[in-house]
Amino acid sequence: MHISDKFSKIIEQEKIYYPLFSKKEFVAIRGKGALLYDEAGNEYIDCVAGHAVMNIGHCHPKFIQLMKKQLEKIVFVPPDFPTEERASLLDKLTHITPKKLSCVFLSNSGTESIEAAIKLILSAKREIKRPEIIAFKRAFHGRTLGSLALTHNMRYRKPYLPWLTPNVKFASFGDIDSVKNLITDHTVGIVIELIQGEGGIYCAPEEFPKELRELCDEKDLILVIDEVQTGFGRTGKMFAFEHYGIEPDILCLAKAIAGGFPMGATLSTDDIFSRMKPGEHGTTYGGNPFACAAANAAIDIIMEEKLVENAAKQGKKMLLELKAFSEEKNHVIREVRGKGLMIGVEYRMKVKELIQRAEKLGVLLLNAGLTVIRLLPPLVLTDEQVKKIINVMLQIST
Ligand SMILES: Cc1ncc(COP(=O)(O)O)c(C=O)c1O
Secondary structure: OOOOOHHHHHHHHHOOOOOOOOOOOOOEEEEEOOOEEEEEOEEEEEEHHHHOOOOOOOHHHHHHHHHHHHHOOOOOOOOOOOOHHHHHHHHHHHHHOOOOOOOOEEEEOHHHHHHHHHHHHHHHOOOOOEEEEEEOOOOOOOHHHHHHHHHOOHHHHHHHHHHHHOOOOOOOOOOHHHHHHHHHOOOOEEEOOOOOOOOOOOEOOOOOOHHHHHHHHHHHHHHHHHOOOOOOOOOOOOHHHHHHHOOEEEEEEHHHHOOOEEEEHHHEEEEEEOOOOOOOOOOOOOOHHHHHHHHHHHHHHHHHHOOOHHHHHHHHHHHHHHHHHHHHHHOOOEEEEEOOOOOEEEEEOOOHHHHHHHOOOOOOEEEEEOOEEEEEOOOOOHHHEEEHHHHHHHHHHO
């Protein structure tokens, strides 16, 4: 791929930015819907979608228009200033989530939404001396020190172990007995992704979430569902818990919530929230009017354009086709998993080179670990684009 001097310079300058990321060898210049374009004019179907952020697609016309208007109106006031943008977002969030989740804390990222959830659990159960939380093997909840304590992968944990609380226990995902075995008098809550994203796209078995809910009710434990990656239509329902017929006590949201602007949200019952005292938690940027306007716009677009339904439809088609060809290619592909437009294809080999080949063929893919390709395209995906993705997946799997 030809990279002009200007863009070689950008790539060179980028090297001093957070060298921990392995970066793409092209410069993303612009996007439109499910498509991204690089400096050389190459077009890609973006199945990365900013790691499940761009559910409404890139540069949605209505989003652009509303954001321009908001820039001219008001960008920032701190959290103690009421604004119509935040009032409207709080109303929206509490309407699209279960009624019992009547309190909302707004922050700026997924990991912050988890940190708030941890503090909400601990403050609600402050009478327990050494409170323990149960999380799951393969879980990913973020990289700050609280959320990292709930994240299972040693690759992320190891250097920071001295600062990670020993009061998190990891159960086997999908195995209710393994959860029961970890419960003690100190257990205060359970934190789960119903579809594990970073861990490799593993969907909770059908009955497991209900069993967990019953267990939490029986033992008076707080159930936190992390929908940072699965939320806002990604799985073919607005939230993944809807697939399983359960409701959380605390719900963590981020990524797609504000159409690409940083935002996290932690929703909880009034009972849990009211036990945290004023000043015990907070953030300067959280819930600012610009981010709230972005979230209002993104959520409206998701609902008005029936993107949840489109994710269900296109996801079903993709999953069926991928499963069909995985049977023919079972010497290469181990398993295809997922719901809606959150799909994982597990190979019998490392996928790094396959992802690079797909890029040359015009499809951007994401890995989850060494052997899983993750497909998380924008929910505006068209029939034509689905065909091309399947075609490219076929080509790289031979
Ligand atoms: C399920 C889940 N929780 C939490 C996070 C952390 O979100 P952030 O990267 O915005 O801090 C992620 C990020 O990938 C995630 O997938």
